[in-house]
Amino acid sequence: MRLHVATEDEIRRGETADVYFRRIRKVLEEEGLADTEVVAEISTRSLPEGWEWGVLCGVEEALALLEGRDVTVYAMDEGEVFRPGQPVMRIEGPYVEFCELETALIGCLAKATGIATKAARCKVAAGGKPVYSFGIRRQHPAIAPMVDRAAYVGGCDGVSGIKGAELIGERPVGTMPHAFVLVFGDQRKAWRAFDEHVPEDVPRIALVDTMYDEVEEALMAAEELRERLDGVRLDTPSSRRGDMAEIVREVRWELDLRGYEHVKIMVSGGLDEGEIRRLAEVGADAFGVGTAISDAPAVDFAMDLVEIEGEPRSKRGKLSGAKQVWRCPNCLDDVVLPRGKEPSPCPECGSEREPLLRKFVEEGEVVREPKSPKEARRHVLETVGELEGLDLTE
Incomplete structure (x- = not known):
C-alpha cells in the first residue's frame, strides 16, 4: 500500500x-x-x-x-x-x-x-455572511471529499476541493495562493494575469498581503482591476497580523473613500467562531475557514x-x-x-x-x-x- x-x-x-x-x-x-x-x-x-x-x-x-x-x-x-x-x-x-x-x-x-456542526456554528458567527471551507489540507487526502461534503451540509457556502465540490454538485471555490504572486514577483502583474486567463465566471478576488501593507495592496488591486475586482482577500500570518479587526476597518475605509464600495473583503487564515464574529461586525464580507472546520x-x-x-x-x-x-x-x-x-x-x-x-x-x-x-x-x-x-x- x-x-x-x-x-x-x-x-x-x-x-x-x-x-x-x-x-x-x-x-x-x-x-x-x-x-x-x-x-x-x-x-x-x-x-x-x-x-x-x-x-x-x-x-x-x-x-x-x-x-x-x-x-x-x-x-x-x-x-x-x-x-x-x-x-x-x-x-x-x-x-x-x-x-x-x-x-x-x-x-x-x-x-x-x-x-458539519462546526460549519454551522461558523455560519452563525458570521451572521449569515458567506463562509467557505478551505481546510482539506489539514486532513488526509483520502477523506477530503467527506470533509468538504460535511462542511457544505453544515452550511458552508462553498468548498475548495475539486472532488468534494463534485460530490455535492457545486463548483469548487478559491482565489489565489501567495506562491502565485511570488512567482511573478509583482502583485500587479499577477492580478492582471489572473484576470486575463481565468474564466469570466470566476470572481476576481485579489490576495493583498503578500509583500506590502494590506491597505496598500488592496488599493493597488482596486486601481489595477477597477470595476472588474470583486474583492480582496486578507490572509495575513499571525506573526504580522496585529489587530485584524483594525486592518479590516482600515481597508474598508480606504477602499470606500476612493469609490471602491463594490469591492468585498474576504478574510482567511486561522479563523474560528470568535474571530469570525468580531470581523463580521467590523465589515468583513466573507470568510475562508480551514482548520477550525476540517479539524473539528x-x-x-x-x-x-x-x-x-x-x-x-x-x-x-x-x-x-x-x-x-x-x-x-x-x-x-x-x-x-x-x-x-x-x-x-x-x-x-x-x-x-x-x-x-x-x-x-x-x-x-x-x-x-x-x-x-x-x-x-x-x-x-x-x-x-x-x-x-x-x-x-x-
Whole structure:
C-alpha cells in the first residue's frame, strides 16, 4: 500500500473494525446465538466544547454500509439537528449481521457530524455572511471529499476541493495562493494575469498581503482591476497580523473613500467562531475557514444494545428499550419516548409533534433516500437559524 487507506470493500467486510467484534462474532456463532435479534441505538451523551446542538452528517455512508444486510434501520435524516441523549440511528436485526460494522458506522457519523456542526456554528458567527471551507489540507487526502461534503451540509457556502465540490454538485471555490504572486514577483502583474486567463465566471478576488501593507495592496488591486475586482482577500500570518479587526476597518475605509464600495473583503487564515464574529461586525464580507472546520472535534457517538429478543435490556447507565424522538415543528422542542408511545401536543403552541427517526432500510433494502447535500444544507440553515434567532437562508 502506497497510500495508507482502506478500500470501500475492505470497510464493508469489517476489516477496519476493532478486533474484538470479529472475535465475539465467531463466539456467538459457535454458541448458536447468531440469530439473536437485537435493537441497537447510536447516540451521544454530550457534545464537544459545550455545544447545545449538533448537525447530523454521515447518514448516507452509514446506510450504504448497512444496505444488503439483514437489518432494518431507522435514523434521523442527513442534516438533522439533534441534542445530546437523543438516538440518531436505530438498527434492528441479528447482532452478528452488523456487529463488525460498529466501528465504521460510528466513524462515518462522528467526524462528519463534528465538521458539519462546526460549519454551522461558523455560519452563525458570521451572521449569515458567506463562509467557505478551505481546510482539506489539514486532513488526509483520502477523506477530503467527506470533509468538504460535511462542511457544505453544515452550511458552508462553498468548498475548495475539486472532488468534494463534485460530490455535492457545486463548483469548487478559491482565489489565489501567495506562491502565485511570488512567482511573478509583482502583485500587479499577477492580478492582471489572473484576470486575463481565468474564466469570466470566476470572481476576481485579489490576495493583498503578500509583500506590502494590506491597505496598500488592496488599493493597488482596486486601481489595477477597477470595476472588474470583486474583492480582496486578507490572509495575513499571525506573526504580522496585529489587530485584524483594525486592518479590516482600515481597508474598508480606504477602499470606500476612493469609490471602491463594490469591492468585498474576504478574510482567511486561522479563523474560528470568535474571530469570525468580531470581523463580521467590523465589515468583513466573507470568510475562508480551514482548520477550525476540517479539524473539528468528533462527536462521541456510541452504539448500545437496548433490546434483546424483544426484551428491554441495556448496560448500566443506558435507558433500555427502543425509542423515538418527537419534535414540535414550530417550537423545535423535543421529547424522547419509548417506541410506540404517542406524544402529547407541544405545550407551547399546541402543535402535533413529528417523529425524527424514520425507516431508511427494511431487511437490507433501502426504502428511503437521505436528503441530498443541498436539501440537507437548506434544512440546517432553516433549523439552526430558528434556534439562534437568525435568518441564515439565502
